[in-house]
Amino acid sequence: MRNLVARVSLTVVSLAIFISTTSAHPDVHEVGLLFHFAPGVHKIQNGEIADLSHSATARVEGKTSIATVGPTEAFVMNGKTDWLTIAGSVEDAKKLLPTKEFTVAAWVNLNAQTEWGGICGLIRDNGDSEQGWMLGYNQSKFTFALASKGSDDGNGRLTVLAGKTDVELGRWCHVVATYDGVTMRLYVNGKSDGESTAQSGDILYPTKGTYTIGCFIDDNEQYPLDGAVYEVKAYSRVLSADDIASISTKNANLIKAASITKLQFLVKPYLQFGTQTSMTVMCETSRKTKMTVDFAERQPLAKKNATPESQLISELVLTDLKPQTSYFYRVTCEDDAGGSVVSDLSSFQTAPKSDSPWAFTVVGDTQRNPEITRKCAEYAYALRPNFMLHCGDVVDNGHAKNQWLKDLFEPMSVLTSRVPMFPVIGNHEGNSHWYYDYFSLPKPEYFYTFEYGNSQFFMIDSNKPLAPDSEQYKLLEKALASSKATWKITCHHHPCFTSDDNDYGDHIGGKGGEPSWGDKNAQQLVPLYEKYGVDIAFNGHVHNYERTWPIYRMTINQKKGVRYITSGGGGGHLETAAPQRAWFSVHHKSVYHICYATVHDRTIQFKAIDLEGRMFDMFEMTKPEDR
Ligand SMILES: [Fe+2]
């Protein structure tokens, strides 16, 4: 009975105090308060900031600053280097970590929807080893991840509770997670956004970890928050739904405040599908905008084209252009509230006339290695190609949106803002909708063909079936049969011929099996290539470089053969060739690289170049008139 009385009076006290919170002056006696970080009373001093309850001091990482964001001051974080470290180890974090019941409540204002952004917590999610907790977000939803002793499978098991409410970029949002030893609950702006009973009992903590505000961080992952944090409070007790609703109601002005974060490009303007008379310009903005492209052969940019509707990913096709002509262009995106963002002045060139010389570069398997991918783009752009062919695996995980932003488009912007990229889809894209959203290609997009100069390219999805009765086989045969191009070039991700050790050379790769020397599915296209005189077949997937002799009916035939070129050196971890030589191989090298081909009339010059600028393979071929 005494216990019950005590508990009732405690609830009354805590509720009364709680209504007065969310200010820069907390009541230090607030029951169960573990810490209360908010800018205002304390400033950043010597790279640290003290919390308002005198319980903790956080290290200020990167360029985290305190700035006015709408009606309040807030910690501003850039999504790359910025967050607060409350404790750098589990040992140091101990007195500030709840053991079972807890609440973590935060005001956040996000600039971008990214993968696994962290708001507050101490977590470890390395393979099967999962411990700790984290209030955060993943793409468009807030999330609450927790591992408890009741659901421990030996090395911990996290439940990631995802909310229902869409994250609205540029607006303040009150996000709260609670756990009472039985139920995990997530609240957004005072309303329940989801709950789970998958976890139970005490929280299971890792032996090492970092307690942060504004970053999901563990041994192999780091997902900093891109936006602003006004306040984060943690309690070793559970706030009720009513408590949480009152805080949101009390701060309705903050929630209603107009969208105030800076409108920005998530993907700077890039080019797609250039032809002799058209160029597609695309970009992505942090909020829905209408995109305008100003363009002309010379300044001032007298021509204008605009999208009719506001979009996050915008796309405009500039038409009626002159062939083989350079244009300057600039992109302006405007939101409904009158905010705007303007790109740098850039330029593009339309495709050449069919009798003119031209050039293209090739890269593959950029995956998730932005510094290598950046070098590939810089080396490629230095050669001033007309376009870039991408052999697939453009990112490591096609479903992770921020990989498209940070591992593909950002490092490749130097190139993709000036020349279009023509991709094929690899296995790492996972057939994600992002591939189809970010690339503007003729339907059905996984298969398409385009003419360039005196050549025609055939772009194929080798993840899909390629047997003679398949859709793509038929599409390809029709397109090849009707092609009048001097040069016929195909591109798909998986190799028809490779001396790769890992995937296809299993007899000597330690597995003792029969080698396939290539992808069985892709190899079904070889008879078509030979029948219709394909000159070069590009592929990626194997993370190295390889060129074959011209192959015809499984022998080397200088006159009728097809050259197969693997170019998978754009960023994915490098692979090696099988220990014994493959019969068809001319040259292979395990190296990050790009390829560069120049074409004039019936002659192609081809080079493979490493990222020190050294040419390590080349050939020239002139095609006889009768081929
Ligand atoms: Fe790959």
Ligand SMILES: [Fe+2]
């Ligand atoms: Fe691949």
